[in-house]
Amino acid sequence: MSQSGLRALTRDWSSSSTDTELYSWPPTSQTQSAPAPTPTLTAKEQRMRAIQAGLSQPQGAGPLFSSSSKKRSSDGADNLEPPAKKRLMPWNTLSLDGKDEDPTEEKPATSMGAPVSQRGTAKVFLSQEQKHILKLVTHGSNIFYTGSAGTGKSVLLREIIRALKQKFTTALDAVAITASTGIAACNIGGVTLHSFGGIGIGVETAEQLANKIRKNKKATGRWLRTKVLIIDEGPFSAPGFLASPDSIQYPWSTVNCSIN
Numbered sequence: 001m002s003q004s005g006l007r008a009l010t011r012d013w014s015s016s017s018t019d020t021e022l023y024s025w026p027p028t029s030q031t032q033s034a035p036a037p038t039p040t041l042t043a044k045e046q047r048m049r050a051i052q053a054g055l056s057q058p059q060g061a062g063p064l065f066s067s068s069s070k071k072r073s074s075d076g077a078d079n080l081e082p083p084a085k086k087r088l089m090p091w092n093t094l095s096l097d098g099k100d101e102d103p104t105e106e107k108p109a110t111s112m113g114a115p116v117s118q119r120g121t122a123k124v125f126l127s128q129e130q131k132h133i134l135k136l137v138t139h140g141s142n143i144f145y146t147g148s149a150g151t152g153k154s155v156l157l158r159e160i161i162r163a164l165k166q167k168f169t170t171a172l173d174a175v176a177i178t179a180s181t182g183i184a185a186c187n188i189g190g191v192t193l194h195s196f197g198g199i200g201i202g203v204e205t206a207e208q209l210a211n212k213i214r215k216n217k218k219a220t221g222r223w224l225r226t227k228v229l230i231i232d233e234g235p236f237s238a239p240g241f242l243a244s245p246d247s248i249q250y251p252w253s254t255v256n257c258s259i260n
């Protein structure tokens with residue numbers, strides 16, 4: 001037994017450095033390139049490392065993972081993945097091009113030069129013409145104003161209504177807001193002229209309409225309490241009702257109600 005090859009081989013393993021180099025495993029070069037073992041980590045720390053590694057995976061890439069994916073790209077380990085797309089949100093629309101909006105900065109003026117308040121409602125600054133008409137109305141003049149589309153008639157009318165309501169704060173029904181059509185009346189918070197006046201469809205003569213109003217106590221009361229009658233889109237009223245300056249004044253002058 002002492003001359004067997006097994007005995008000789010055992011002796012060679014323990015004594016010969018050459019044999020050790022030939023049969024050593026794993027190879028020295030691969031051992032150096034392998035990740036360093038972490039024998040000092042506890043089981044809890046190893047679990048935490050595993051969870052963090054799982055969270056840093058590219059799937060579901062979003063803002064939460066953007067930093068880790070950037071880190072991988074800088075390391076050169078995973079530079080084929082496209083960068084995460086920045087989501088376009090209302091609060092960062094301007095910051096995409098590097099121009100952050102200052103929320104405390106005052107908004108620019110509107111096209112009409114009116115500054116925008118913080119609530120987003122524009123304060124109206126009337127033109128000289130609009131101011132002139134408003135002044136005439138508040139001083140008690142009878143006014144008919146017209147103009148092309150978009151010249152500010154409706155804006156002026158809203159200011160007139162506001163000013164008259166302030167002037168007649170205590171008088172109930174002092175300002176009658178009417179229009180020739182229901183839609184136009186809705187736009188200014190009023191009623192149709194025919195509904196207010198109690199004249200039905202208003203196809204009779206002015207004298208007949210006045211008699212009709214007299215017979216209607218509610219309508220007569222409305223006319224008598226009215227200090228100012230506003231008629232929007234007046235030219236579209238029933239033919240004959242507002243056909244001429246004379247007929248404009250006729251109905252309420254016959255029921256002893258003056259515009260003032």
Ligand SMILES: Nc1ncnc2c1ncn2[C@@H]1O[C@H](COP(=O)(O)OP(=O)(O)OP(=O)(O)O)[C@@H](O)[C@H]1O
Nearest residue numbers: 112114124125126127148149150151152153154155
């Ligand atoms: N003094 C003002 N200040 C600010 N904006 C104004 C002023 N006057 C008119 N505008 C603006 O001009 C535009 C047209 O005004 P508006 O609707 O009153 O015109 P309009 O004459 O009533 O037009 P349409 O006859 O078509 O009804 C609106 O956007 C309104 O806000």
